Amino acid sequence: MNKPVKQIHLAAHFPGVNNTTVWSDPESGSQTDFASFVHLAQTAERGCFDFFFLAEGLRLREHRGRIFELDVVGRPDSLTVLAALAAVTDHIGLAATLNTTFNEPYELARQFATLDHLSGGRAAWNAVTSPDAFTGENFRRGGFLERSNRYERAGEFIEACRTLWDSWADDAVVADPDRPVFVPDGAIRRFEHHGEEFDIRGWFDVPRSPQGYPVQIQAGDSDGGRELAAEQTDVIFSRHSGFDDGRAFYADVKSRLERYGRRHDDLKIIPAATVVLGDTDADARERADHVHRQQVSPQGAIAFLEQVWGRDLSAYDPDGPLPDVEPDVDGIGSITRGRVRHEQDPRAVADKWRAMAEANHWSIRELIIEVTTRTAFVGSPRSVAERINAYVQADAADGYILIPHLTPHGLDDFVDRVVPELQERGVFRTEYAGATLRDHLGLPRPPAPLGVASLEVST
Amino acid sequence: MATRRWLRLGVSLDGLGRHPAAWRTDGADPAGAFTLAHLARAVALAEQGGLHFVTLDDGFGLQPGGEAAVRGRLDALLALAAVAPSTRSIGLVPMTDTTHTEPFNLAKNLATLDLVSAGRAGWWPNPTTAPEAAALFGRKPAPSSAEAWAETEDVIDVVRRLWDSWEDDAVIRDVATGRYVDREKLHYVDFEGRFFSVRGPSITPRSPQGQPVVFMSGEGAEAMAVAASQADVVVVDVGDAAEAARVRTDLHRRVAEAGRDPDDVALVTSIEAHLADELGAALAGRAELDDLSELRSSDRFRFTGTPAGLADVVASWFEREALDGVLVRPAVVDQTLPRLGGGTVPGLVARGLVAPPPADALLRTRFGLGRPASRYAARTAVAAGAEGRHP
Secondary structure, eight states, X not given: OOOOOOOOEEEEEOOOSSTTSOOSSTTOOOSSOHHHHHHHHHHHHHTTOSEXXXXXXXXXXXXXXXXXXXXXXXXXXXXXXXXXXXXXXXXOEEEEEEESSSSOHHHHHHHHHHHHHHTTSOXXXXXXXXXXXXXXXXSTTTTOOOGGGHHHHHHHHHHHHXXXXXXXXXXXXXXXXXTTBSSOGGGBOOEEEEOSSOEEEEOOOSOOBTTBSOEEEEOOOSHHHHHHHHHHOSEEOOSOOSHHHHHHXXXXXXXXXXXXXXXXXXXXXXXXEOXXXXXXXXXXXXXXXXHHHHHSOHHHHHHHHHHXXXXXXXXXXXXXXXXXXXXXXXXXXXXXXXXXXXXXXXXXXXXXXXXXXXXXXXXXXXXXHHHHOOOSEEEOHHHHHHHXXXXXXXXXOSEEEEOOSSTTTTTHHIIIIIHHHHHHTTOSOSSOOSSSHHHHHTOOOOOOOTTSOOHHHHO | OOOOOOOEEEEEOOTTXXXXXXXXXXXXXXXXXXXXXXXXXXXXXXXXXXXXXXXXXOOSSOOSSGGGSOOOOOOHHHHHHHHGGGOSSOEEEEEEESSSSOXXXXXXXXXXXXXXXXXXXXXEEEOOOOHHHHHHHOSSOOOOHHXXXXXXXXXXXXXXXXXXXXXXXXXXXXXXXXXXXXXXXXXXXOEEOSXXXXXXOOXXXXXXXXXXXXXXXXOSXXXXXXXXXXXSEEEEOOSSXXXXXXXHHHHHHHHHHTXXXXXXXXXXXXXXXXXXXXXXXXXXXXXXXXXXXXXXXXXXXXXXXXXXXXXXXXXXXXXXXXXXXEEEEESSHHHHHHHIIIIIHHHHHHTTXXXXXXXXXXXXXXXXXXXXXXXXXXXXXXXXXXXXXOX
């Protein structure tokens, strides 16, 4: 039995505010200037990528009670940057990560509908939840959301947005000067949403956008997150970029689609992945080692260790052995705030790391490089293309969101050297066939909303 | 000797025009109203015509007026961000709600508008007391007018603090110490008010202007009180030059009472205008519009005539010190906007009332405002000096 050859999907992630991004390299440009965003987005579009992706953070990270200085800090607002990028790109999708805890459905729904109009149908929304009171200190609502409620709020938030987007018919703007009717009364309807998190009603004020809804992206990995994705998400941004874990995740999530009446291809699984290229595989491995050392500075290695130990380790030599003191379990929760924490028992992690370091004669910094940096694809352009294709054809993924470690030229080599290899193999587009991001991803447009009259009916 | 006064010129591009029947005129492109191409064309025309800034109205909820009215709009801030890359010198001034939005989000979104436009962002904060708007959010009842303006004052205050929360040189990229930023140059704003609290700092570095230009409506005593303490540009709707002059004098007094320099605040009057190349054609066009719709905009000063005629009016008001600038609201954008650039602006330039283009494209410079240092940077400098005296 011959399986049809799958077409690969690729996305570009603007380098973010964590230690994947190397700012210390002489080639590293501004993380803030609009020109950096333009270059990366236009490079990805030159490479026929599906979409350009921006992450979100709403409070500067703190470590030991002070703002963390060692990684990239600060970024512009995603939606505003993407709106501007809509003007300097023609095809590529524009994806923003937006929180469902610190936004309200009415405002976010009109912002995404606006971005979709401005870009001619290229908007995507990565919906995330953040229950922490630390971030909440910057917002009206504060941080009172229960952790267990965060997926409920996210689910209800998205549902409320869809109610708003569905309150206008696709062709509601008739603009007939003779009658005169701009929008017929029957083509829009009053919306109501009454739930645990939101109790809202009224009239939505943005016409239904080219894609109906923005493409919905989600990163949830728990059982509940996978189920929610199977029910309503278009793209999963997973962290399973390996072969075996990728295949297991892929099979599990895709098997859930049928119970929601969705086809196998209606949900795309696109893990995050890093790439290091070289002229030869050996050259690439050497470059990867260099990148990993840049990603973990001596100071960064100590700070990372402190997250597990929960205590001040600044007296330790990053090039020396691991600390023999035990982790301070009570200190863990408060030492670093504003980023995802380890869920494992710190004492077990410490024991494991000490054993690894001892067996391999690793210093603190070498150990941290080993446990925190992982590059998914390392090799010559040809071998990286072959491996990406093999992974996709074997259902480890439908494609990858590439996270370059350098701004703004971090994708240049991939686009110039790997994309042609994929195109030669007939597994990646050589030009954009459709106009919208849904077209690029092969996703159906949401059906016309019920309860509002289309143009034909109203005339 | 007082510094030379210069006239500032802006245009409002809300919808297809200020007149309720604007979308029904020949040549209008109502179907394009929600596309970037349509807006970008209009803003480029305004820029080429020598206008200094463009405003876009916004607010939550559907426009009234039923089937014959334009209904639907785009988010103004995002729409103007999308025209930033195709323009070079014109200021971009979106209106935003202050009652139902998050101050933290406003600060970073506006700083980002300033970033993508290389320093051309303005901001027109505006509250709403409408119960219908409150129901769209469902988290608090509609405020009274007094509460809404008090909250708006807090919103502007905290947004301005957040804009200052990163000093200009906070990003140091010091490879030797492994530090990307100097946290001593990042500041908590620690705002606690009646309506909300915000800890800070912003997540967005300081923008090209540092402080984008704040526009406010000066309608009513409550608005005027907030404007006197917070606004850089105050927009009023007046019936004649004498009234404008009285409002301007009153504004100057209030600004001085708030401890600010009256020269730092511009009074701009809004003018609804319908222009044609001949007076007869303008009058006929206005009559045709009025025949099409019984609805009228709320504007108190409407002008119908030639581009040169409008220049005469603006020049005479300016020379009477009744205004520092105008915000023209075209009755029909497609008809009036080209004539502003084709006739009105050149007429005012020829009179020597309009400053030559500044060396930089910052909107602040256009309004005669320098680039302020972060308020926190000043504090750091003082503290450092104090330490120097007491080592």
